[in-house]
Amino acid sequence: MSFRFWRRVRLAPGVTLNLSKSTASLSFGPPGAKYTISPHGNRATAGIPGTGLFYTVHDRNRSGRGASAPARAVPKRDRLSLGFFQRLMTPTEERRFVDGICALNDGDQNAALAALEEASDLPDAAWMAGMIRLRREEFDQAKAHFQGVLGRLSDLGSLFAKYDIAAQVNLPITEDIFAHVFPRERGTRLALIEIAQLEGRSADARAHIDRLLTLDPTDPVILLAFAELALDTPTDRTLMERVVGLTAGVANETPVDTAVLLFRGRALAALGMPAGAIDVLTLANRRRKDRPDELMRQIRYDRALLYEQVGRKADSRREMERLYAADPEFADLRERLNV
Missing domain, CATH: 1.25.40.10 (Tetratricopeptide repeat domain)
Known part of the structure; x- marks a missing residue:
C-alpha cells in the first residue's frame, strides 16, 4: 500500500549563516524552522511548510547528557573575527574552525568544508563538516565524521558556545515535517539514522534509534x-x-x-x-x-x-x-x- 505522504525524500536543505552585532546564528535547512540559543534558555521553533503552523519547545537545561562543555567566553567584538595577537594564541585547529564558519557565512561551501575538515579533530568542526557532507549526499564521509563525534560528546558544542554560534540543522522526517537538531548526541544520531535509512541499513538505523529511546x-x-x-x-x-x-x-x-x-x-x-x-x-x-x-x-x-x-x-x-x-x-x- 503506497503511503505517498510518508515517502522518504533526498536531502536538499539550504545552508545559511546569519551574523549580527550581538550574536551569531547558524541554520541549515528550509525556512520555517530554527533553533535559538539565548541566556533565557534554548528555544526550538518548528514549522510545517504551507500551513503557517509553528511549534516552540523551550529547553532551559543545557547541562544534560551531550551538553556543551564550559568554554572561555570570547568578547562580542572578537567573535568570528580573530585579530592578529589572538590568532597567535589560538590553536591552529580552532582557527580553522573559525575560518570554516566564516567561509560558510561568505557562501563559500568548498572553502568552509576544507577548513572544517582540517580541524576535524575538534567535535564541533567534525559535526559541521558532517552536515555539509550529508547535504551533498556524500554519505561515507558524513558518517565517518558523525561516528567520530559520538566518541567525543563531552566536548561537542563547546566551540559553538565559545563563539556564541547557534547551530541548527533541519533533517526531513517526512516531506512536510523536519526534525530540528543541533550539536548534541540526539542531533548526531538523527543524522546517522537518516544516512542509514537512505542507504537501506535498517539495523544500523534501529541501533541509533534504540539509543535515543533510552535517552528519552x-x-x-x-x-x-x-x-x-x-x-x-x-x-x-x-x-x-x-x-x-x-x-x-x-x-x-x-x-x-x-x-x-x-x-x-x-x-x-x-x-x-x-x-x-x-x-x-x-x-x-x-x-x-x-x-x-x-x-x-x-x-x-x-x-x-x-x-x-x-x-x-x-x-x-x-x-x-x-x-x-x-x-x-x-x-x-x-x-x-x-x-
Missing part, C-alpha cells in the same frame, strides 16, 4: 522514526508490540503525534486487532486543522480498509467515496470504487 522514550521525533522503520516489517510481532507499547501515551496534539498514531494503528492491525486500530485512527482523524492533507487522507484510507475487514462495508464505501471526491488519484480508489 517520549521524544515524538524519535518515536516517529522508530515507528516508520518498524512498520517496514509488519510481520515482526515483537516489533509491532513494541510500537504499540511505546506509543501508548501519545496524544493527538501536533502533526507529529498524528503521524505516530497512524503507525500505532497500523501496528495494532498487524497484530490482528482491527477494532483497536480503527479506534486509534479515529482519534488521529479528529484533529485536521493544520495537518498535512496527505497524512489525513492516508489515515482515512487505512480506516476504510479496516472497516471493510471487520464487515462494515457501508462505512468503508462511504469513506472511500469521500476520499475520491477530495482526491480521485489517491492510492487505488478508482479500482476499489470501480470508477
Whole structure:
C-alpha cells in the first residue's frame, strides 16, 4: 500500500549563516524552522511548510547528557573575527574552525568544508563538516565524521558556545515535517539514522534509534522514526508490540503525534486487532486543522480498509467515496470504487 505522504525524500536543505552585532546564528535547512540559543534558555521553533503552523519547545537545561562543555567566553567584538595577537594564541585547529564558519557565512561551501575538515579533530568542526557532507549526499564521509563525534560528546558544542554560534540543522522526517537538531548526541544520531535509512541499513538505523529511546522514550521525533522503520516489517510481532507499547501515551496534539498514531494503528492491525486500530485512527482523524492533507487522507484510507475487514462495508464505501471526491488519484480508489 503506497503511503505517498510518508515517502522518504533526498536531502536538499539550504545552508545559511546569519551574523549580527550581538550574536551569531547558524541554520541549515528550509525556512520555517530554527533553533535559538539565548541566556533565557534554548528555544526550538518548528514549522510545517504551507500551513503557517509553528511549534516552540523551550529547553532551559543545557547541562544534560551531550551538553556543551564550559568554554572561555570570547568578547562580542572578537567573535568570528580573530585579530592578529589572538590568532597567535589560538590553536591552529580552532582557527580553522573559525575560518570554516566564516567561509560558510561568505557562501563559500568548498572553502568552509576544507577548513572544517582540517580541524576535524575538534567535535564541533567534525559535526559541521558532517552536515555539509550529508547535504551533498556524500554519505561515507558524513558518517565517518558523525561516528567520530559520538566518541567525543563531552566536548561537542563547546566551540559553538565559545563563539556564541547557534547551530541548527533541519533533517526531513517526512516531506512536510523536519526534525530540528543541533550539536548534541540526539542531533548526531538523527543524522546517522537518516544516512542509514537512505542507504537501506535498517539495523544500523534501529541501533541509533534504540539509543535515543533510552535517552528519552517520549521524544515524538524519535518515536516517529522508530515507528516508520518498524512498520517496514509488519510481520515482526515483537516489533509491532513494541510500537504499540511505546506509543501508548501519545496524544493527538501536533502533526507529529498524528503521524505516530497512524503507525500505532497500523501496528495494532498487524497484530490482528482491527477494532483497536480503527479506534486509534479515529482519534488521529479528529484533529485536521493544520495537518498535512496527505497524512489525513492516508489515515482515512487505512480506516476504510479496516472497516471493510471487520464487515462494515457501508462505512468503508462511504469513506472511500469521500476520499475520491477530495482526491480521485489517491492510492487505488478508482479500482476499489470501480470508477
